[in-house]
Amino acid sequence: MWKLQKEITEAIRTVDKKHIIILEGNGWGNNYNGLTPLWDDNMVFSFHKYWNNNDDATLKFALDLREKHNAPIWLGETGENSNVWFTELIRLLDRHNIGYAFWPMKKIDNIAGITNVKITPEYQKLLDYWKNGGEKPSKEFAEKTLMQIADNYKFNNVEIKSDVIDAMFRQTTDGSTKPFKNLQAPGRISATDYDLGRMGAAYLDKDFVNLWVSDPAKRSEWNSGNQLRNDGVDIYKGKNNEYYVGKTENGEWLQYTINVKDGKPYTFNINYASNGPAKIRVEDTSGKHLGIIALQPTGGNEIWKTASLKGINLKKGENKIRIYFENEGVNLKGFEIK
Numbered sequence: 455m456w457k458l459q460k461e462i463t464e465a466i467r468t469v470d471k472k473h474i475i476i477l478e479g480n481g482w483g484n485n486y487n488g489l490t491p492l493w494d495d496n497m498v499f500s501f502h503k504y505w506n507n508n509d510d511a512t513l514k515f516a517l518d519l520r521e522k523h524n525a526p527i528w529l530g531e532t533g534e535n536s537n538v539w540f541t542e543l544i545r546l547l548d549r550h551n552i553g554y555a556f557w558p559m560k561k562i563d564n565i566a567g568i569t570n571v572k573i574t575p576e577y578q579k580l581l582d583y584w585k586n587g588g589e590k591p592s593k594e595f596a597e598k599t600l601m602q603i604a605d606n607y608k609f610n611n612v613e614i615k616s617d618v619i620d621a622m623f624r625q626t627t628d629g630s631t632k633p634f635k636n637l638q639a640p641g642r643i644s645a646t647d648y649d650l651g652r653m654g655a656a657y658l659d660k661d662f663v664n665l666w667v668s669d670p671a672k673r674s675e676w677n678s679g680n681q682l683r684n685d686g687v688d689i690y691k692g693k694n695n696e697y698y699v700g701k702t703e704n705g706e707w708l709q710y711t712i713n714v715k716d717g718k719p720y721t722f723n724i725n726y727a728s729n730g731p732a733k734i735r736v737e738d739t740s741g742k743h744l745g746i747i748a749l750q751p752t753g754g755n756e757i758w759k760t761a762s763l764k765g766i767n768l769k770k771g772e773n774k775i776r777i778y779f780e781n782e783g784v785n786l787k788g789f790e791i792k
Contacts, residue, residue: 537683625651728785
């Protein structure tokens, strides 16, 4: 392989003396066994990084290449993980002065990119046919459907994932939280509109990253519903295209920044579903207890009921509150503050 890359380099240099030559080894760019001394003075080593720990040990082989050959290294391909992993990885790379390239979009209808394209009903029909057979779509239908998907991939048409952008840029140097949306009280608040910020600051979830390459036991979907946001919070799409937070566990919580019109006690009407009895607790970010409510079983994961928690004291202006789950298995669609 190295002989071939030398020949390619020589061919490039006959017409281009200036541009960088990027080398990649075998095994997704990470195997440089048998590498001879570099044959050009303007070369960069490229490597890939997926689904492993974000620590110095996982970069050692690349750092050793840089030291041995006195040549730059570049993380030429990465992504397909949670916002937590993205933030931690970029902080690690910045400490070692390593440039990087993330997938801006990987796979259709996926949360783990700064942009996304959704599956259309027509494209789903093609997928169903390819997977299950049945009535064959016409050539004209297939062509029109695929060209529509291609058009949807134009940057002006894609969905911009603000949570991923925030994780990859602001959160790498700023541990504070900020509102995901402009939430008002009185008003209705969707459970999925919790704050932007690092895990442990904007939310707490026990399953938030996929590390199966470092430890096969740590294979995780992080957001097991694969909807809306790329954090550890599990978001599902339910009936009538409504979204909710599910797969909650004891001790997990969500934070919301709410602009309150008047300082006074409010009632939180909590829209939830649960197969068993549970409790939800409300606190502010200082840990001050604001209220707790016992939730009765609703009879199913998507059988929704409303429980009212009265006497939640909120001050006028900005309030940061946290919803704590004291049992597993509570699905939360949202709450109305009245």
